[in-house]
Amino acid sequence: MQTNRLAHEKSPYLLRHAYNPVDWYPWGNEAFERARSEDKPIFLSIGYSTCHWCHVMEHESFEDPAIASLLNQHFIPIKVDREERPDVDRVYMLFVQATTGSGGWPMSVFLTPELEPFFGGTYFPPESRYGLPGFGFVLQRIAEAWREQREEIVASSRKMLEGLREQLKPEAPAAALGNESFERGFQFFRRAFDPVNGGFGGAPKFPQPSILRFLLREYARTQNLEALDMALDTLRAMAAGSICDHLGGGFHRYSIDEAWLLPHFEKMLYDQAQLARVYLEAFQLTRETLFTRVAREILDYVLRDMTGPEGEFFSAEDADSADPDQPEVSREGAYYLWRREEIESLLGPEDAERFCQAYGVTPEGNLVHDPTGEFVGKNVLYAAGETEGLEPLRALLLEARLARPRPLRDDKIVTAWNGLMISAFALGARALGETQYLEAARRAAAFALKRLRAADGSLIRCWRAGEASVAAFSEDYSCLVQGLLDLYETEFEPGYLEAAVNLTEKQLELFEDTSAGGLFSAPETASELLLRLKDDFDGAEPSSNSVTALNLSRLAQLARRPDFAQAAERIHAAFAAPLESAPGQLPELLSALAFHNASQQIVISGERGAPDTKALLQVVNSKFLPFAAVMLGDAEHWPRLGQATAYVCRNFTCLEPTTSVEKLAALLEY
Template structure:
């Protein structure tokens, strides 16, 4: 069989027309490969594969150079369904493994531990194939330059894809027969990956407030062109919960209040957030969101649940609640925060990374129901109510007659249809939900990737701290503080720099930009929620490292990595949003907030240069730069800072906490402190205390402050 690999290598592999040679059968032995000392759950899942996997490191890279063999680099993550499929089909296959071991140096990487490697080689795969995804399969020269790649390959040809062994055979033959051409193609591809941003134009400044308002109207109009007015979201299936798009629209709705674009922004955001919770992508029993919907109606999820989705969607629903005052959004926030505290928190204090889609070898089995399984738990009468409430039918909406639970009908409607007193509907709904949740806990659960990542924990800490102050839920703030203390104790080195990943007492891998940016943002969120000076001081120290190690003076934006790892082909600059907010955008936002809190120009200057550098690109593609555009008003006009000094009486402070969570104070940064500081390193607190034994607000913009207030604005 002839296997054509890529356009760039078409000439090399056109000669590889012979059938692949089947390797001799190899007896399976339960021996460990070189992944045995790793801590990543994803890597440990492959430790007994017959493939002689190495982790990324000197041992594997040196062996590739000394033996002159190409590297097969496989990148995935624990919750990835197709990663598990490829492992079972190919990496557990003795014949395929023997061929891999003979002809390649095989390296396994957890993309969540090494996003730097993932980003570089995903860019290569996208250049080669026009698309990307996981599992990622890339072949490299011993100099680590990619020359061929793809995603999932079946063991045997199907789905319109060549078989994995056929691919391996053609590459091995080409490596022997056409090495010079492979090297030339690898050089060409590596050169094409360079994405260094040009130098920022000298004297280029930010837009004005008037230009910002006009720009926001244009950006809203641009996003409206792909908005799904029937089911919410943007584009077609599969649909991802792009929280940053929605948070941008909510911010634009506030700023453009009273205008048609403002109303359109509000409609798109709130409609999408509501539709997302009505479908099966939202876990009706435990809370929390799955990674994406496989259909356009948010009905059937891809069942893996990622920490970063909870960390970005909770703030989106909090913003929706503040703008709309609709309690249903606050309910989603509480359920999702409770999910984090109940199911995702590590005993040491941090939060786990994800849960799998599969259990007992079947995707979604843990989450689905039938009328029969409902009755087994609830009895016939309550099962009928649950079936109407959650849309569970004999035919099902998923595979094999199973149903994913949805918000099919409001509880009062379900009750009325079944003759249940309407005034009992809400209590019955909660009772049914709790009983089904407890019954589900007895099932075999999907696996959990229990490593702790600095960046994703930063998102979760920010979400919990924000929920704590906006919903007046101290337990969420306490959980956020505990996780932040854990990261500072376990992830911060003696020189003040951060590590990225921790599991079972071992922290490793140098932090990347998103680790710094997200964690600094989390520390600032905790400072706003508690007024404790230590959070701001830690944020400033990490901010100094972020500027020193990642900021590029020439382009005005940040690199993704600190440049210390010589095995990386290059330092990427990727200022656009992905599944998580762009690290560049969050870095610029935290610099802006640090300046608002400290009035130190060392924070403001790089922030202004960064926004100026990105404006043209962001304006032309707002959905890719939503996290850059959302806080832009704070860069154009410095945000106000609302400091509340309490008296030690929580009730008086709670009055201000509620007021500052309302839309009246959307444009200010709140800082709530229980009592006055006797001595303070923070200028915000110096010379400020409560007035007339009441919690007191000090509202300032830059160097200009209003008179203290003891009562909120009506």
């Protein structure tokens, strides 16, 4: 079968399109030069491997010879994996959102040969439907407009870009950030909170772990019970809903409805990492066993299904897979859905009745939100009743499910997401005392420091099949540094702290805006980008600026680097205006600011690995201490009272040291 240029790429998403009749190019100079030499517009298609509607548009349009002919004749088609090139994705998503009022994937953008966008959208059907114009019609009209109105198109595109550049100019500095910033953030989320179903806003509903982490910290900071209740109610609701995989562990991407009952079935590594952390933090705070069970299930799922031979973590699992009833047809959610009679045949009538009552399974199917009729007679699993004691039945169904055709797994290794997962496993090791989680964090860190670094010490973005591709972005540095710091505070191996310092220095060198503050997402060397953007939104993934601000404040204490504290303050100052006007867009940065302002240190002066040192650390690790830097001290600077000794310091003043685990526990209470 004939292939196009994407056959030479490493991204699973790009490779998926290698057999399309479309003459795809990867993002790069070869495509740009051809567009300029032939004076053709570029059709830029951006998506990712586990995107359901990306698959739909591929099947409907990019596999269609007639549409492929239009694309090949009139355009230079370029395909981009947004997970590999988030910098390209952000620039053109900004244009699509500005011109259409919304965005998403697949993203479809038409560019001049100078890469300037002039028309864009998301999914287009092959023929007009859903209120959308047919893709073939769109291609014909744009090709005609380019021939007849080229100058007007170019002028309009440049005017739009100038408008976007104007919007991106730094806002006037706001007043210094104080406690009112946290209160504004809390009130914003209070207004958005769904008191019936948990979560924030309506359908579709996303987990939003950055918001939950902020609310837990707001409770720790102020004892605001409403903040705590919003976070815990949301965590409980998600754990009960079908967005949670009750058989295999882990969470699906989001819920199509407001009650967490109809998931979009893809599973993303960054969701597992962030949700594992927030469930572990909720357990540290409340000791509620539900939270530790869910956290363990997430981490065990990642170990079982998303971990490579060297300890690296894969990116995602698809929403679509072959339908067990019709293997030649791929359907969304096919791997996860059940008919009542299937469960009865596997469990027997009595156990099946118990299970179906507990998990809401009905003969007619329980998917009430089914506009296309695709899920008739099928069931998702959600906690509709008492689920305790059903572990053996869940195990039987999981075993049967493992025999089904699995969803595609995107096995590329993304540096940022591996950093997030290292953090989750490190916290799992601390909070749960699980050595297997510590070993998982160690192996992943070793992989990252060996495979995801270039010869000059800089990071790379992705790795797959033995090859690295694309220089790293700011988020890759911030998330990996965070993972290394969390691992350092778990076992106090100096090499992790040293690597975190070196990578942070490199990150500031490559990405810091030394005039206006904050970090750009891409390095200055990315000359083909029309706009150099700063990540200013904590969404599905936390903003690089938010994570870096916290890293810098932690490193200022752990590595005794006051210059890093100053760098953190520059980030806070750069985003003071958006935090004042729209606090809901940066909850992770609010959490970083709370840490920076708190100035708390816990020093255990003892021999690493000694029983008395471990006993004191066990007390520390059992607590939710979001504003504390935890250090292992030496006897010269932190005198020992005959054995391992704990120092708790706040606002540059240390309380009386203690060797008692009971007294230490009391000192750590809020």
